Amino acid sequence: MxxxxxxxxxxxxxxxxxxxxxxxxxxxxxxxxxxxxxxxxxxxxxxxxxxxxxxxxxxxxxxxxxxxxxxxxxxxxxxxxxxxxxxxxxxxxxxxxxxxxxxxxxxxxxxxxxxxxxxxxxxxxxxxxxxxxxxxxxxxxxxxxxxxxxxxGTYSGAAGLTPGTAVLARNYDRAAPNGTGSYKIAANYATSLHPYNMAHRQGYRELLFLDPATKTKIDEFGSSNFLAIKGNTYVTPLSDSVLPSITNKSLQTVAADFGMQVEKRPVPVEELAEMDEVNACGTAVVITPICSVDDKPALESTEVTKTYCFGSPEHCGPVSEKLYRRIRGIQDGTEEDIHNWCVFL
Ligand SMILES: Cc1ncc(COP(=O)(O)O)c(C=O)c1O
Missing domain, CATH: 3.30.470.10 (Aminotransferase class 4, branched-chain amino acid transferase, N-terminal domain)
Incomplete structure (x- = not known):
């Protein structure tokens, strides 16, 4: 070792x-x-x-x-x-x-x-x-x-489940409407580098892209999918320009196992105001709680027109934490792998 x-x-x-x-x-x-x-x-x-x-x-x-x-x-x-x-x-x-x-x-x-x-x-x-x-x-x-x-270790460098902030990408797109957003190709990441760097320089942990055709619906974060908890419902965007995340797919199954409703559908930006918990999810980020999303006319702008807040800036939401513990438990062998997801060395 x-x-x-x-x-x-x-x-x-x-x-x-x-x-x-x-x-x-x-x-x-x-x-x-x-x-x-x-x-x-x-x-x-x-x-x-x-x-x-x-x-x-x-x-x-x-x-x-x-x-x-x-x-x-x-x-x-x-x-x-x-x-x-x-x-x-x-x-x-x-x-x-x-x-x-x-x-x-x-x-x-x-x-x-x-x-x-x-x-x-x-x-x-x-x-x-x-x-x-x-x-x-x-x-x-x-x-x-x-x-x-x-x-x-953790993607953000902070301890797991430490909430971070995000900003909407109003004037940048990650993918074209009929383009390559749903594929894990290098070019998609090159597209996101400049706005992502800008968001990081402004102190945001994540950049939230909107659907490139209408800019009215949520797509995904630069590094990960978007998932929200609304009451007893797991909500995640249905969009052609989102990478089909394996973590998100697994979490949807775990949510259903917990008796939650799972909705994969278009998510209007304004619906952020109704979300109880918001997270980035993916292999690298696992579940990373997002405590607020700023809306600005442009990423370069110092003006924030609206801030959507979710739960506490110090703690992950309780439902998200439950989902996190189950998936990490399956990966660590502390929870039963009832769906046979793990492959052993
Ligand atoms: C843009 C983007 N979305 C979503 C994900 C999450 O996908 P997965 O859960 O398969 O890692 C990733 C990471 O792979 C990503 O780069």
Missing amino acids: QNLDWSNLAFNYSKTNAAIISRYVDGAWTAPVASRDFEMPFNLYAGVFHYANSCFEGLKAFRGVDGKVRLFRPDENAKRLQRSGAHLDMAAPSEALFLEMCLMCVRENLDFLPPYGFNASMYLRPVLIGCNPQLGIASSKEVLFAVLGSPV
Whole structure:
């Protein structure tokens, strides 16, 4: 086991033992290898550098209370990567190869997998990279698939369940109306960097994007999905420009298990005034409570036209905390995995 400060891990990359690599060349994937070298030669004409021929995933491995290592729903990530790859007309690994390489990555880097009890995990980053040299706009025919793994703590750096603030992205869009918002492709994140940086500089933890066509409905946060609790109902936006989050999907199941009503539907911005609890949810952020959302005419503006507040700025809402405890418990092996979501090493 590495001698790391497990209780103070940030959401940063750490150099670990190995990255797992396979290449798609001449119509087939090569057998995966563990590479100790993280620096690789790439042709400067590779499509990834010019046209963002790249998509990726994010999932976590946990060391459980019973000492067993669990991956949370990797099959769902494999399917989503295939969907993203198909949208880029790029080859993507089969579900079996994806899982094999994720498990291999955890095994090769096992001494970096945080122990149980530190609210830390190993974040796995599978990434597809278009490699062959090209000049014109075209999908990559040669692809590198890498699975990287880094030990991580909470996304915000604060203790889990510490509330943060958000601001609406009135004058920036993350995705075009019929564009790529529902795919986990690199280009979507490039689009969000400038407004995201601005929101962070202004002290907000999150940036909340609206539907790009009408700007009247909530889409999602820059890093994660939007989920709200309204009475006994779990509310999350139905939108073509939102990434289908595996965490959100799982939390909807958990909410239904708790006897809650689940509504996946368009959510008008003004409905924020009726929400009891609001959270960002995703693999990296798990559930992160949002205690307020500012509305401004433009992100650059110092004028705040309205602030929507949810619960206490110090504490997570009780329903959100219950959902958080159940999902984290399943990942840590302290709660029964009744839906068979975890895959063991
Ligand atoms: C934009 C965006 N939305 C939502 C999510 C949450 O998805 P998941 O729960 O599958 O991690 C992520 C993180 O992957 C994301 O980057």
